[in-house]
Amino acid sequence: MKRKIAFIDIDGTLNNSDGITTETTKKSIKNYLNHGGDIVLTSGRCHSDVVEKMKECGLSNYAISNTGALIYDCKNDEALFENPINYEAIESFWNFIKDSDVQIILNTSNGRYTNRHAIDNFVEKASVISDVKFLSDIVVYQIIVGSKEYDEFKRVQEFVLNTKGLTITYYSRAAQRKNENSKVGYFFDICSLGTSKGNAIKFLLNYLKLSRDESISFGDNISDISMFDVTGMSVVPENGKPEAKEKADVICPSNDADGISQILDSLID
DSSP states (O other): OOOOEEEEOIIIIISOTTSOOOHHHHHHHHHHHHTTOEEEEEOSSOHHHHHHHHHHHTOOSEEEEGGGTEEEETTTTEEEEEOOBOHHHHHHHHHHHTTSSOEEEEEETTEEEESSSOOHHHHTTEEEOSOGGGGTTSOEEEEEEEESSHHHHHHHHHHHHTSTTEEEEEEOHHHHHTOTTOSSOEEEEEEETTOOHHHHHHHHHHHHTOOGGGEEEEOOSGGGHHHHTTSSEEEEETTSOHHHHHHOSEEEOOGGGTHHHHHHHHHOO
């Protein structure tokens, strides 16, 4: 089998539009593994979420989470690579937004934390903290930022872009499209400078002594494009963003039509 390792994004790629990995896709994953391949979930989600999805899909080796800020060897229970956000940048950002209505979710080595209860789909997995000093001895991989107001979003975005050592790795659709009247608000992810899925894949391929040509990547979003630059083959489902499709080698059926399942099956000799 030429493509010995597959890097797969979760949301919009592995999962369908209902947030479910279908039994058809799970069957294809199992078949690919049984033929000697390996699959690494490569996601912007926090580490615990990625590991939970791995277990559901019968995966047990490596996980790339937080948009590439953490590579974890799950079998040996150890981090292979970390690119955390330094505390000085976290403290500066916290002080900048503390008197605003902006909510942040911090993905850390010790779970998830938030500065207030506001974003319902994140709060159930995040503990509220009131003092940034709580984070001084905790490894922070990623900060998810949410704002209901466009002007506030732009103000915070500008601060991040002008803060040394930080980078924005993902924008929500409303933020990306600069929709000033979004009913759902504006979200973006912050990581340490140099963090990307592509850089994480490069590290892991080198660690595993695998070549670019032995790898394949699957993704649907702009944040997945860095994967395409470092793998031998890149695949985007039909539901993917136009920018991602433009960079892909193959456009497969959508995530609601088990598109990646079809490609995985075709890789087996």
